[in-house]
Amino acid sequence: MKYYTGCEESISFKEVNTAVEAAFAEHGRGAVQMPPKVYITLPKGDFRTMPAYLPALKIAGVKIVNVHPDNRSFGLPTVMAVTVILDIDTGRPEAVINATGLTDMRTGAAGAVAARHLSSVRRIILGVIGSGRQAQAQVDAISEVLEITEIRVWSRTPRNAEAFAQCNASFGARSVPIEEACDCDVLVTTTPATTPLVKSEWVHEGTHINAIGADAPGKQELEAGLLKRAEVFVDDIDQAVHSGEINVPISRGLFMSGDLAGTLGEVVLGKKRRSSPDAITIFDSTGLAIQDLAIAEIAMRKGSGTDLPFP
């Protein structure tokens, strides 16, 4: 068994985007095993257990990831993760991987795959709601697949938006009011909001939205009316109904799983697509264990790892 530090500095979004797209294609083919995430509630947060098997890559394992919103006060990330990889022939634990940075990258990559297939234009104004690690990962991943001409960022804390704009000056990023951020070609929402931030009236026809933030019951970033106007694609139907952007509208009877346009896997396979350039499309990302396996394969291939005695 080896321990890998994750080595995300040596991994490019280009290769992660490709690997994650291939994983979504396998999901679209129904050629993966991936039970829904299991949630455990802790006193100040939660953790999720995400087992999966991706036969095409001959890789199986489990990601374990927490969400503790107050961690910044302890100098720790809100989200930390480890992935355990098992040898598919013997079940022997092969690797333990620090997946904290890799989790950001694989989520960014899902956004890039969705934007590449669902954006109605190739040169985009990118709207960004939120200014944390997930927001940056979305920019970095999407910039590999679409040409970003401008970034309009909004954050609840204006100085965070300013800092984000400075970091992304090469994309012409600037801090703007939220309505202005929503006036864009591709919008990414990356907050832990539990009351909708994005009003339907701010979003014009033809926009594609990556709804990244909602990943637990009760979380919601978009007005339910916006979902009704849009063609909504999810990464995984069971997970999205339970904990994605659609979970609150569904629990309130404002949206039904029958209203969904499809899964990202179906989009990647060409079975589903946006219906017209004027449609609003939404990708509801909850994060799939097979994304974690896809990036784990890269981290193990590129990293050297430290030997740990086992069994």
Place this chain on the structure above:
Amino acid sequence: MKYYTGCEESISFKEVNTAVEAAFAEHGRGAVQMPPKVYITLPKGDFRTMPAYLPALKIAGVKIVNVHPDNRSFGLPTVMAVTVILDIDTGRPEAVINATGLTDMRTGAAGAVAARHLSSVRRIILGVIGSGRQAQAQVDAISEVLEITEIRVWSRTPRNAEAFAQCNASFGARSVPIEEACDCDVLVTTTPATTPLVKSEWVHEGTHINAIGADAPGKQELEAGLLKRAEVFVDDIDQAVHSGEINVPISRGLFMSGDLAGTLGEVVLGKKRRSSPDAITIFDSTGLAIQDLAIAEIAMRKGSGTDLPFP
């Protein structure tokens, strides 16, 4: 984050039995979070993901364990396991533990807890069906809580039974026909059988049975008629119905969860007990994630661990 090799050589069954009994008491009080195990099927076996949180011990984590019956031909154990422990206040991964040996010990301990509370006598003839690591763990754990005057062991492979008897000569162990092994005070069954080995007619009144082997759908060691004659206790109702000794009889309509006498947690708390000295009692063990957390706490306290860079 630290890596612990498990250090089971420095852990006694006496302390594991105590810790596992306390964990069952918490389970009986409903004071744990423990979703059912999640199974993933691999080409030559499977692996199970077992998350849990045990507030009384302030410990949370996930055990990941495989079952690959052909592994012995590769010189590897059939069952291997790692446990990942998270800090309950921050969700930070604290420890990765080699849990292969610890899994045997915590399963042995569950058998000891059940035998201590459910055996009708304190000085016992112990019957043992199977002669592998689980059989040995049952002997070692039970010998801490009851006085073993004789062991009668049967294995499908006679020379394995002979070797087991030699290893346990201090308990007066000998290899016998299966009917004779079943003629005892406490019987432990530890095989991967999928057709029942133990006939009801071989088991006399007053016997307590630890049914350890069945831990996946389709596995069964005891005739369904024996279950009907007995008072059947389980570690966890959901897991037992899915994958314990009762899973096949239930799926065939020969037993119902309403026929259960209770859980081991209820027995430990004194809420449930054998009805009379003449009753046959059965403990159906599937293995709980809280047992793994209880022994992980010991392994972390006793082991020194190797530092791994994280996050």
